[in-house]
Amino acid sequence: MALVRISHYLALCGVASRRQSARLIDAGRVTINQHLATHTERVDPLLDLNICVDGQPILAQQEKQYWLYHKPVGVDCRLLINDPSSLIHVLPHSPRLYPAGRLDKDSRGLLLLTNDGELTQALMHPDFHHTKTYVVQVDKPLTSQFLNDMARGVSYGKVQTRPCSISLINPTTFEIVLTQGLNRQIRRMCQALGFKVIDLLRTKLMTVCLDDLPEKTMRPVSAAELLSLQQLS
Known part of the structure; x- marks a missing residue:
């Protein structure tokens, strides 16, 4: 090599x-x-x-592992050994896994955990526009203007978000599909339009779904799910 x-x-x-x-x-x-x-x-x-x-x-290359984890609110995805809330305290000691992308501490839902650096790099690269789906609850009734503005893309600070897909679930809850992974993006988009996020749940990473995986639990990625991630990345 x-x-x-x-x-x-x-x-x-x-x-x-x-x-x-x-x-x-x-x-x-x-x-x-x-x-x-x-x-x-x-x-x-x-x-x-x-x-x-x-x-x-650092141990030599290990067999690749792929797991799904339902992250609860309060777990920090940064792998900081001195932080009691860090995800590192949830992960097994071996093999050494890490999240392929993050959820902020106040959010919950689907995380892909792996030791496959090549797949992680492909999934996280901004040029590939991989989709991530979220269900979001806000602090007041939604308006058609809000939904239209979110779909077109929102400006905050020096950021202009990409257009996205959005649909209404109930008066205060919507589903959104992003192709970006900016820091606290959904919360900042909502804040720029005068809304506050109450709950944020990631339900899907590309074609891989959270489904009924209980909170705080992990399961192996199926062969079909892994194949879809590899093909789409």
């Missing part, structure tokens, strides 16, 4: 996606043979390497 960048190697080993691994390197949390790693370094995946993250040795 050819030499690969250290961020790519960390993704292959299931530490994080390449983008998340690059952040670990930027933060000075990755070492190679006891010196700080840089983005330009390349390694041979076939060699026995002394690579550590936060001082902990």
Whole structure:
């Protein structure tokens, strides 16, 4: 196998996606043979390497794992060992899984957990416009103007969101399908239009559905679901 960048190697080993691994390197949390790693370094995946993250040795590539998790409100998707609310305290010690995309701490619903860095990179890349579906409750009755404005895309700060699909469920609840994954995007879109989000549930990631998976539980991704994710990514 050819030499690969250290961020790519960390993704292959299931530490994080390449983008998340690059952040670990930027933060000075990755070492190679006891010196700080840089983005330009390349390694041979076939060699026995002394690579550590936060001082902990990285295990060689492991069999790929794919799980769905119904995240409750209050769990933080950032993998911070010192944060009692972090998702890291929910995940198994081995294999090391991480979320392919996040839900903010105040939101709940479907998370894909994996150690497949390549799939994660493809699913999270903004150029592919992968769909994510949410059910959202707000603090007052919805209007046709609100639904139209959300569908066209909303401006807040320096952001202009992409057009999206939206449908009314009941007077204060709607379903929305996004092709972006901006930080707290739905909450900020609603706030810009004068509404406050009361509850936010992610029900679908592309073709994979939350269905009746109980809150705080995990299940393996089925072969058919995995195939659809791989084909669509």
